[in-house]
Amino acid sequence: MTRGRIMGPAGRERDEDEKPLDPAAERVRRKMVRLLAVSIGIMLVGVMAVLGVVVYKTLPQPKGLGAPMVSVELPADEEIVETGLDGDRAMIRTRAGGVDRLYVVSLADGAIVKRLDVSRGGATRVDLEKAASR
Numbered sequence: 001m002t003r004g005r006i007m008g009p010a011g012r013e014r015d016e017d018e019k020p021l022d023p024a025a026e027r028v029r030r031k032m033v034r035l036l037a038v039s040i041g042i043m044l045v046g047v048m049a050v051l052g053v054v055v056y057k058t059l060p061q062p063k064g065l066g067a068p069m070v071s072v073e074l075p076a077d078e079e080i081v082e083t084g085l086d087g088d089r090a091m092i093r094t095r096a097g098g099v100d101r102l103y104v105v106s107l108a109d110g111a112i113v114k115r116l117d118v119s120r121g122g123a124t125r126v127d128l129e130k131a132a133s134r
Contacts, residue, residue: 072110
C-alpha cells in the first residue's frame with residue numbers, strides 16, 4: 001500500500017497517516033471540542049430566542065376593549081349608581097327620581113343593547129331575603 005501526500009494548511013505537504021497525539025494534547029483537544037459544542041449550543045439558543053421575538057412581534061395583537069374612547073348617552077337627570085363588566089359588554093345602573101334603570105351597553109361602539117326599568121313594588125329587604133331562601 002502506498003502512502004499518498006496531501007496538501008495541508010499554507011500549502012505544506014503532510015502525511016495522510018497522522019501520528020497520535022500525546023495524552024496532554026489529546027485532553028486539550030477534547031476540551032476544545034467540548035467548548036465548541038457548548039458555544040454552538042448557546043448560539044443556537046440565542047438565534048431561536050431572537051426568531052421567537054420576531055415572530056411574536058409580527059403576530060396580530062388583540063385590540064383589547066375596542067376603540068379607546070366610547071361615549072354612552074344617558075338622560076341628563078340620571079345618576080350612575082353602579083357599573084359592571086362582562087366580556088365586551090357593560091352594565092350601568094342608574095337612578096332618577098327614585099326609579100332604578102339597568103343599561104346593557106356594548107363596549108365596541110357604546111350602543112345601548114338593552115334597558116331595564118327596575119321597580120321595587122313595595123318589597124322590603126326582609127321579603128327579598130325570604131324569597132331567596134326558598
